[in-house]
Amino acid sequence: MDTVIDVRALSKTFKVYHHRKGFLGSFANLFSRKHRLVQAVAQVSFTVKRGEIVGYLGPNGAGKSTTLKMLTGILVPSSGSVTVNGYIPHRQRKENAKRIGVVFGQRSHLWFDLPVQESFELLQRIYRIPQAQYHHNVEMFDELLSLGDFFQTPVRQLSLGQRMRADLAAALLHNPDVLFLDEPTVGLDVVAKARIRQFIQQINAERQVTVVLTTHDLDDVEKLCKRVILIDDARLRFDGELATLRRLLSTERLLIVDYAEVYSDISIPNAHMTYQEGTRVQYRFSPEEISTAALIKAILQKFKIVDISVQEPDIEELIKAVYEDNLLLNPPANFP
Amino acid sequence: MKPRYLTCHVYLAFARKSFQKQMQYRVANLAGLTTNFFFLLVQIFVYTAFYAARPGPQPLNLNDIITYFVLCQSFLMLMPLWGTRSEIANAIKDGSVALQLTKPVDFQTYWFADELGKACYYLLMRALPTFLLSSLFFKVTIPQQPASLMAFAVSMTLAIFMSTSITITVYGTAFWTLDATGIVGIAHSIITFFSGMLVPLALWPGWLAQIGGWLPFEGLVNIPFSIYLGKITGFAILMAIGKQLIWSVFFCAIGRIILNLGFSRLVIQGG
Ligand SMILES: Nc1ncnc2c1ncn2[C@@H]1O[C@H](COP(=O)(O)OP(=O)(O)OP(=O)(O)O)[C@@H](O)[C@H]1O
Ligand SMILES: [Mg+2]
Numbered sequence: 001m002d003t004v005i006d007v008r009a010l011s012k013t014f015k016v017y018h019h020r021k022g023f024l025g026s027f028a029n030l031f032s033r034k035h036r037l038v039q040a041v042a043q044v045s046f047t048v049k050r051g052e053i054v055g056y057l058g059p060n061g062a063g064k065s066t067t068l069k070m071l072t073g074i075l076v077p078s079s080g081s082v083t084v085n086g087y088i089p090h091r092q093r094k095e096n097a098k099r100i101g102v103v104f105g106q107r108s109h110l111w112f113d114l115p116v117q118e119s120f121e122l123l124q125r126i127y128r129i130p131q132a133q134y135h136h137n138v139e140m141f142d143e144l145l146s147l148g149d150f151f152q153t154p155v156r157q158l159s160l161g162q163r164m165r166a167d168l169a170a171a172l173l174h175n176p177d178v179l180f181l182d183e184p185t186v187g188l189d190v191v192a193k194a195r196i197r198q199f200i201q202q203i204n205a206e207r208q209v210t211v212v213l214t215t216h217d218l219d220d221v222e223k224l225c226k227r228v229i230l231i232d233d234a235r236l237r238f239d240g241e242l243a244t245l246r247r248l249l250s251t252e253r254l255l256i257v258d259y260a261e262v263y264s265d266i267s268i269p270n271a272h273m274t275y276q277e278g279t280r281v282q283y284r285f286s287p288e289e290i291s292t293a294a295l296i297k298a299i300l301q302k303f304k305i306v307d308i309s310v311q312e313p314d315i316e317e318l319i320k321a322v323y324e325d326n327l328l329l330n331p332p333a334n335f336p
Numbered sequence: 337m338k339p340r341y342l343t344c345h346v347y348l349a350f351a352r353k354s355f356q357k358q359m360q361y362r363v364a365n366l367a368g369l370t371t372n373f374f375f376l377l378v379q380i381f382v383y384t385a386f387y388a389a390r391p392g393p394q395p396l397n398l399n400d401i402i403t404y405f406v407l408c409q410s411f412l413m414l415m416p417l418w419g420t421r422s423e424i425a426n427a428i429k430d431g432s433v434a435l436q437l438t439k440p441v442d443f444q445t446y447w448f449a450d451e452l453g454k455a456c457y458y459l460l461m462r463a464l465p466t467f468l469l470s471s472l473f474f475k476v477t478i479p480q481q482p483a484s485l486m487a488f489a490v491s492m493t494l495a496i497f498m499s500t501s502i503t504i505t506v507y508g509t510a511f512w513t514l515d516a517t518g519i520v521g522i523a524h525s526i527i528t529f530f531s532g533m534l535v536p537l538a539l540w541p542g543w544l545a546q547i548g549g550w551l552p553f554e555g556l557v558n559i560p561f562s563i564y565l566g567k568i569t570g571f572a573i574l575m576a577i578g579k580q581l582i583w584s585v586f587f588c589a590i591g592r593i594i595l596n597l598g599f600s601r602l603v604i605q606g607g
């Protein structure tokens with residue numbers, strides 16, 4: 001399988017200027033040079049092969065959107081290199097644009113004042129989509145996403161779910177090889193999410209479209225991505241199969257305790273408290289450091305409890321663990 | 337057979353889209369028409385009183401003046417920064433302008449097409465009705481020579497083109513200021529005054545008229561309307577149109593440069 005996306009030591013540093021407000025301020029801004037530097041992406045490298053669906057994950061402000069912007073030609077990297085389909089996105093912007101589809105979930109790419117259909121027809125012209133392909137695609141997307149319900153409605157009147165469906169279809173009208181999705185399910189209800197996931201899956205399977213998506217919804221990840229890339233604080237933390245990540249971290253367990261009363265100090269040696277709500281407290285621990293039995297004994301010695309249970313962490317917990325503890329800052333040697 | 341699309345076809349489609357978008361605001365347009373007419377009335381009353389108070393020869397007679405202001409009100413929305421706020425200003429402010437970069441379009445041509453589509457709308461839905469309506473109520477002169485009508489058409493076309501370029505240039509500064517309101521306000525006053533929209537240059541004191549003549553903005557209003565009124569004739573028409581042409585090319589280039597710099601800044605600084 002051939003490599004579609006190649007990212008090497010990619011970095012982006014923003015200069016953040018101090019913005020003055022008001023009438024005179026807008027003139028002063030023209031000349032003001034005061035700034036500080038924000039490192040949004042640091043030394044990130046990965047490759048993506050044709051037909052893969054990769055989940056690009058990380059907490060708020062990790063640098064996900066910034067990376068996608070560099071992959072789509074919206075931002076110039078500060079250093080490092082990117083190629084998509086062999087093109088350098090910010091240098092060969094138009095060539096790259098012809099072969100990628102982009103959805104930034106927070107924003108519509110469609111024309112706000114136009115009905116969906118007219119936006120699509122403009123896109124047909126922009127990408128010079130042959131009539132037959134256009135009709136075939138519109139028909140297929142209509143079937144999968146029920147666009148017909150709102151095809152004549154101006155975009156500004158669409159619900160969020162409808163808009164996202166329209167945006168997703170619009171990004172695929174020209175049969176792109178690569179699809180970049182930045183939070184494609186943000187703000188959608190369960191049904192709408194399922195529908196979008198199914199659509200992405202089907203497009204990927206039928207057309208071998210490579211998909212890179214960011215999301216905060218771990219259901220998305222479980223349903224769609226075999227491979228995940230984690231970034232945190234601008235740096236790559238993990239790149240590999242979701243299953244590997246789970247195996248790597250599943251040595252950890254969760255202990256959920258309902259105390260009989262609120263204690264001021266409920267710290268337990270060898271267990272890491274991850275959350276507390278009233279008398280309910282959750283700890284994370286590693287059975288290698290302390291056995292479940294020993295831990296429970298330690299708790300019972302000190303406190304009165306109502307209930308106690310042990311859980312294997314779900315993926316959400318795993319990723320939180322990575323974010324919070326920088327568990328993978330120094331990955332083991334055999335790490336992918 | 338595969339249908340083929342010419343590139344220019346794409347930008348025509350953009351212009352048409354912009355035209356259609358304006359069509360959604362027909363009620364606002366009607367209100368605007370009324371306002372145009374009201375201001376026209378005020379202007380005409382003021383000048384009628386002014387001329388009555390100062391009998392004797394004037395560079396423009398009352399009839400010329402009335403026609404001049406009818407033209408001003410008709411073409412008002414085609415003047416720089418007068419029409420609905422350009423979409424580019426909002427797109428820059430909310431950052432959505434960056435999304436354009438993910439499409440294989442030339443963003444500069446895109447914004448020109450967008451503004452020109454709007455201009456076509458105002459030409460048909462505002463200039464024409466205002467002019468026809470005003471002709472019913474006031475004595476509006478129509479040029480007798482087909483040649484001067486032709487010259488006016490050429491000159492007005494250049495004026496509109498220049499106006500579009502100026503509008504893009506001014507709104508394009510939002511790439512740096514984020515909110516173009518301040519600069520738009522200043523540019524709007526300067527351009528409106530020096531174009532001759534408030535008072536025709538012929539009535540200005542000599543020194544001011546000279547400054548006005550050196551500035552590009554008389555090419556928006558004063559030149560085309562003076563040609564219409566037959567105040568510029570013969571070789572002077574060529575000179576005047578030449579001047580408009582030079583300034584049109586100038587502002588078109590400046591507009592493109594501003595957008596180019598703005599987008600370069602955007603892809604480096606991320607808006
Ligand atoms: N245009 C910009 N100018 C300055 N700083 C920026 C700019 N864009 C992003 N940043 C900063 O870069 C960092 C990464 O932002 P980015 O939008 O890539 O995060 P993200 O991973 O997409 O987060 P989220 O999950 O919240 O969408 C943040 O600290 C952000 O404040
Ligand atoms: Mg983001």
